[in-house]
Amino acid sequence: MFLRLSTKLLNISIASLCRAKQLEKAEAAIIDAIRLGVLPDVVTYNTLITGYCQFVGFDAGYCVIHRMKEAGINPDVVTYNSLMAGATRLQSLSSCLDMLEEMLEMGITPDVWSYNTLMHCLFKLGKPDEAYRTFHDILLKNISPCQATFNILISGLCKNGYIDKALLLFRNLQRHGYIPEIVTYNILINSLCKSGMWKDMMRLFEELRESGHDPNAITYTTVMKCCFRCKHFREGLEIFLEMKRKGYAYDLFSYCTLVGALLKSGRRQDANNCIAHMIKIGYELDMASYNTLINWHCKEGKLESAYSLLNLAEERGLDCDKYTHTILIDGLCKAGKIDAAQRHLNHMKMLGFNCLVAFNCFIDGLCKLGHLDYALKIFHSVDVKDSFTYSSLVHNLCKARRYRLAAELLLSCIKAGMKVLKSDQKAVIKGLTLTGSKRDAKKFELKIRIAKLLHY
Template identity: 25%
Template sequence: MANGRGCWTVGIGILFQRGHFWKQKVEKQGIDSHEFNYIELQHRMQNYALSSCIGKALETLNFMKNVPGKPTVYDYNALIHCYLKSKDVLLEELVKVYVGMKRFGPLPNALTFNTLFNGMLLFGNLKDALFIAEEMLTSGFVPSFSSLSKLLKKSLESGSLVDSLRVLDFMLEFDYSPTDPTSNLLITRLCKAGMICEAYFVFSVLLSKGYFCGAYGYNPILWALCKANQSYIALTLFCLLKKKGFVHNVCSYTALVYGFSRERLWEEAFCCLKEMEAAGCKPNAITYTTVVKFLCDDGQIEEALGLLDKMQKEGCDPDLVIYNIILRELCHQNRIVEIGELVQVIDQKGFSPNLFTHAALAGGMLKGGRIGIAHKLLVDVFSSGCSVDVAIYNIFFNILCCLNRSKEALFFMRSMMEIGLRPNNVSYNTILNGFCEEHLIDEALELFDRFEWAANGPDLVSFNTILSAACKQGNSSMIRRVLYRMEYEGVKFNIISTTCLIQYFCYSWEDFRVLEAIGIHDLTVIGWKLFLPTEEARSIVSTTYDGQSSTKSWNVVYTG
């Protein structure tokens, strides 16, 4: 911020000199000190401060020393207050004023601290606001609950969790308990940031101080533990809280159901469902959808359909989300009869198919090998003018590439861009792989080199796709081209890249030493078996390879 429209800044040491210095200056200029009316100086000082002229305001304040007993701490407070109301505020200048008051007097009072604190808070300088609060305590004053509560809220809004924890710790020194919304927000933010231990510490400290934390306070911790594959720890906390008299809600139980289902611990997951019902807590659509989703991911479609039936018998109406999940898995398993029946149910329920429905059907059919049906389905979707997104287009690109129509897929990608949808790397890599499968290497290279890629350009999948095609064709110049670009862009090999090169060198009988370029110690058993030409050598690899053998020892195997 500007420094007060050309006003000069006076050094802090000079500004706070004793009054006799200014008295000598006044006498030297031939001005009678009695002419300095205190009220007039007050107004002048405040006007300077309101105009952002902090230097001249301090100079005027020092002229008050010609008046016995002046300036008082209230004059300094008025200066701080007026300066904070000005347009151009430099908070560093206020810190200098505060330091000067501590050093030369008058000592700050409670109003000084509160004015500075509120000013720092107003301008978002949270660290200095906390510093002022700590200084206030050191000077024998106690910050108010409302002040620290505001600081905690501001810290949370700024996303500074470390500062938020410092403020909370400071509040607890005075036995100030944050409000329910604030403490819940802090715990939730900590959990989302992966700071589960810190979140539990906050919860346990508040609990130990007699502060009642409801389910909204600890549910985020249960969810964070379950999402981190620590469902048994979450269950331990759940049982501990239950013994302490806490009444869990549907969200608490659903967290455990989610965690155990995610880890495929089905016995524990269904046990939690039974316990939930026994406790009089009725599972909702989210609870059922959670289990059905993971059952379908695990290929257990019969169990998922059984749970769907139970859900309806319990009076919990399924929504389109759960139908889409089941529909997708039915497509994966080629359950055509059940697919037709479920589509009829969706229609009878009055649900209109959405993006996820189309993606579930088309993606499921594609994965199940029914490419023609998937193609017709999406062609009908495009023809009907339904709203589609990049995910739908990516499935369509995959379908076209499976039908050896990669050029058509590229045409549709350009059309997609014309209507404002931006392709992602999945879009590019799908078509790139299609070109390679059709041996359209020139088109693949043009897409790889010249098209406008999303994010940071081709990724490792893109490089591996081109590298694999080049290796299969034995095109050494293309291989070198890809390797040079990988090195230039800092893209590192993975097992797929390495295996492609090993296959190429096997077919071309290149010298064994070329492996040094791709990191000989990173090869797996499969990689070595692909490279070594004899069954005897491969047998040696299977029985002796430990991942740490030297180049020399492998040369012995190769030449022996």
């Protein structure tokens, strides 16, 4: 009894040390225990294997098996499941399959978690068909799937772009008596959100409410974010208020999401009140929060307040990111302060940031202020461009009725292997037809088709 209790205490100590990433101390604890006559068991070594796989690597975890055998302890299904999980973390399908094969050679029967882990590995590597076949193997081997099996399957299908199949599977499982848990609903709601399928997401959210499950903070935050992203601001605000009424911990991210949405919908006073409440209840702002506030002040034309916030963030030891600088450059352009925007852009380059988005804002700002020739000069002076850079110039050149130059830029964009907006293409063709002839427009359309065939 004393020995069993001592081994149990040893295992608790090893688990605590492994969670704290103190693997050397865990090894030392095992050695000290053996010296004191307390022998480790399979749980001790399995815990150590899990620690090595998580914090060092699969190979380090696998080496523990040899020591187990030397100590007269045989690995079990948990041992190999831990190693398969370590191989999956590294996306090493070969190692995962090797462990499954070695398990079978030793006469150890894989359990549902062995196949769950293999499925997860296959999905991570973008092999959904093979993962689905593994699920069928589970059924053929008369192994009962668990909730985690269905969650891995549904999540894997969603992440590999098969959300329709995931929903179909979900419905089929329900017809066969499967009662989904909140985690399953959250997986599907999150995937529908990312796909912009707002109506489907809201229907599933209502189904969750009617199922007897209470949506949790993750559910509410995901649904709120999707509502705002799809410009359903009223519904998003209702979700936030419901979350607040139910006493869920709405975090800084939720507040910033709400502020951003209120700003986009033009409800500046509500955004202002929300920011004031955020500060009042004592949230410790991170850089993303400061970016939201700086953006709000820039949109209000309060550049001095925006720069004051930037100084405050830096005084608190926060590092400004490329979004901070881009927001300020965009604000300066909208305020007509082109020289200041260019100085800030040059400063951003000196700091080593990726300036493409900021550069696009600067180009667009020049165009909107009527400095098209200067915008073209800046455009030709830089090497890195994307489709948004071209689109901004093409759009503004068309507005200025400089269609031939817009056509040249649009064609060079396609030849560079970038996609162009259909609206830009239509505007150029329409402009060439109005100012030139239908024949010129047809020739341009042919050039576009040829360029697309050669570069897409």
